[in-house]
Amino acid sequence: MSEQRRARAPEAKEDRRRQLCDAARAALDVGTPYADVTMAEVSRRAGLAKGTSYLYFPSKEALFLEVLTGDLSGWFDTLAARAAALPAGAAHLGFAEALADTLLERPRMLRLLGLLHVVIEANLDVETACAFKTRLGEHLLRADAAIGPSLPGLGEGDVARLLLRTHALIVGLGPMSTPPPAVAAALADPARAWLRVDFRTELVEAVAGWLRGWRAG
């Protein structure tokens, strides 16, 4: 099947993992629903046999969790950078908008976040699941330290808590704002327009609302 050399060195094995992640990303980016992305397809894209994939990831879920982890890392970095560049005057609203915009730039990540708890975590060994949570925790703490000072009125740990809460909101908001095309078409009916959810508007309002509340309470 493959024309490639065998992966013997640890670095070559890392390459295999990357290949598989890239293939998984590519398969998702076509727009195929997660459930319809098969391991056979991902393996084919990676130029490997299906069995080989299972030498590098114990399950489909573990593979896609790795993809999500990578996406999240990039997102946290970007978010911190944008937050650092916020105009001092309108930091709260600006932060909420930066949050929404950086998320919207990562549709694949949004999709995976929606799947995280329901699908991905359902078939994951405890160790992998905990490793992920720990990494997420580190990201949150680092974001807290990096972003907190830019947001007047928020103390230490508040940004981490805000982001954790936002995480929960996103998980629901993502799928709600992007229904299957056919349903979206049916919702175009003006009478049902108010049931449509615009991700950016809703997220900005929600987060800004929390920030206002934080200042007020």
Next chain:
Amino acid sequence: MSEQRRARAPEAKEDRRRQLCDAARAALDVGTPYADVTMAEVSRRAGLAKGTSYLYFPSKEALFLEVLTGDLSGWFDTLAARAAALPAGAAHLGFAEALADTLLERPRMLRLLGLLHVVIEANLDVETACAFKTRLGEHLLRADAAIGPSLPGLGEGDVARLLLRTHALIVGLGPMSTPPPAVAAALADPARAWLRVDFRTELVEAVAGWLRGWRAG
């Protein structure tokens, strides 16, 4: 297989649907993950053959959406009743708490809400999906009319919007606050305690925060 008479009258057919819903509820309430609840099992519980179930529901997802719909109806009613009984002084906090408490009384509904967009909607014909959304919309509007007056500072439509937003939050918060037992055990480690999410605390704070923000903004 069945000892029952055949369902000829429309009312008898309604009974069959109810039987299947009851069986589905019972199967979920044992604690089995949604993915592990098979149609064979549900059918067996209902005293029917698997094929028969498909005479009454076009898919597994349609069946569980019906279960969710029933649960939601009851919840909206309870919420409206509790909201009507709120002490005038602390209506906002009281409402947030009523929201959290009524949800916590319905663990099955919470689980299904978490599955709603990711799993259930993925395999639903457009008509059923739209019918559900429409019903949800009606509930929201009725809740808005019933609850809005109890919450000072909120105008018409605000409660509906608040509930829709809360809906998104719940979808993420539910699974986040109830990880698989093994993961929960691993998170008992005090060092990772802050990654634990307490549903009630988090929801109350989030909703109360929004309400504060609403008043402030």
Next chain:
DNA sequence: CTATTAGCTGACTGATGGTCACCTGCCAAG
């Protein structure tokens, strides 16, 4: 009593995540 039909059935299909007995390229020892 019989013909008709609508309800019911469960063996069957197709698809997919995951496994495993069997190869085979690669390196190291001789």
Next chain:
DNA sequence: CTTGGCAGGTGACCATCAGTCAGCTAATAG
């Protein structure tokens, strides 16, 4: 240079499950 050992790789195979359908049967109409 040859060769033995083995880790890397493979794809046929397995189990499972949602969903189908050809055939069966209870119940009613006539």
